[in-house]
Amino acid sequence: MEHAKLCMKGEIDMATLEIKDLHVSVDGKEILKGIDLEIHDHEVHALMGPNGNGKSTLLQAIMGHPRYTVTQGSITLDGQDVLSMSVDERSKAGLFLGMQYPQEIPGVTNSDFLKAAMNARLEKPIKLFQFIKQMEGAIKELEMKPDLAHRFLNDGFSGGEKKRNEIVQMKLLKPSIAMLDEIDSGLDVDALKVVANSITKQKEETGLGLIVVSHYERFYTLLKPTHAHVLVDGRILVSGDASLAAKIDTEGYEWISKEYDIDLNSKEDTYKRISLGSCAAAKRG
Amino acid sequence: MEYIIKEAFERIAITSSDTYQMTFTQNANVIIDYDGSLDIHWEVTVAQDVKATILFLNHSTDTVTTNEIYHVKKDASLTMAYCELMLNPIQHTTKVYLEETGAVGNVHTATVCGDKVSYDVAIQHLAPYTQSNMENYGIVMKGAHWDVVATGQIKRGCYQSKAHQTTRILTLDEKQNVKVLPILLIDENDVEASHACSLGQPDENQLYYMQSRGMNRTQAIQLLTIGYLLPIATIIDDETVREEIRKEIEKKVQLCKM
């Protein structure tokens, strides 16, 4: 609750999400095989890697999706044990996941949904006019149609509308650490800018820390990552700074296997963790 | 007891078992607030070209049994709705006769089922160019039972008629405690008819999505539930009534143990 209060004031205090030796299984199959990652407020971490290597699994496990079983390791947010929290407690503690596939919920309007989500983290329900002002502000900022508030949640939304709607939710819920899973797919170039500007604005206003999964360098160029990681076969193979994202955009993932003598398709436990660039010396705040 | 509806908006309280007759000779919205242990018989006539809307608002915690018959005349339209949030035992037997060309009959139900509930709703198309739409929405609490028989019948010669039904029921019990029997009896070729039905427990992916935004499981189920019930609030074209029903739905859902 401490956090929730801070969040509603605007600027977040400080946030550290720490993942240590995280192993995650789905239906008995191990997908993540020992992830170490630390994210602070004001940082932007690009999380890259070929499809099917566990990026979404990592983010869903952090959020607490019931299908993903953590078999080993720890996740903490400002020292609090995230793994012992329920999904809603994680949200209230300051975590947010903009999902790759947002759910459609016919019958529940966007505004009722958001109001309920905001009220869940407040002691007194938000005043209606305040809520409307905030929601309208976010809808306008993301250049969505004004009727968005009254439509059923993601029901019949285009792919791009769903993604923007995730950001509308992030705007109103003001997390301290947000994870955005391919939030830019389905967006055209103009929409990409609108979304990136909105995310950057929130980061500047609140000090939000971000983990961003994307396949597009353009999105990373706009968001200016401070860190980059390549996740392959359930492990973070390479970490670096923004130049790593750029390099992957121009050269793909092949160079990783050549340069570091690693077979990208190998399932064997032979990966080393390699550090590139200014990862360790990243700026804070 | 006989009512002739003369005002555009009327609100009638029913608290005793009796036979009631109601005639609509002009467009009107009527809300019927009913309370107590009731066994009532209704007969309603909607005159030619008249648009009638009737909303039954249940306030009873006792057993309520109704037998209802509706006559809809030429180019007239009947919309009737049951707003059942009291978790009491209910039995509605409802017959709608679309008697002349152009007649329209809509039946909507919104139910929080907390006991034994039974709806037997039959809409008969007795003339060409008639239309019906039946929408049953609701949730079923643990240990409750709900039977729905929804019949749409289009007789021979009633060409260009349409009969549609939708049933969406959320059940909070793992046991199979809901029976939905959609019946479409069609004796004419040149018609449209459909039935859509969804029945089941809350979707885990939807719940997870809502929880990831900070609602706990109970709050998430409540919000889903409100989504099933809220459409009933739009039946009456009056903002004050809508708000009243909306509040009532939210209050009742919050009181239910999900």
Ligand SMILES: Nc1ncnc2c1ncn2[C@@H]1O[C@H](COP(=O)(O)OP(=O)(O)O)[C@@H](O)[C@H]1O
């Ligand atoms: N819900 C799930 N059920 C079964 N397998 C899953 C599920 N989610 C992910 N996986 C498997 O886990 C692996 C990693 O998937 P994912 O995390 O979605 O990768 P990425 O996001 O990097 O494309 C894949 O082999 C995928 O098939």
Ligand SMILES: [Mg+2]
């Ligand atoms: Mg993915």
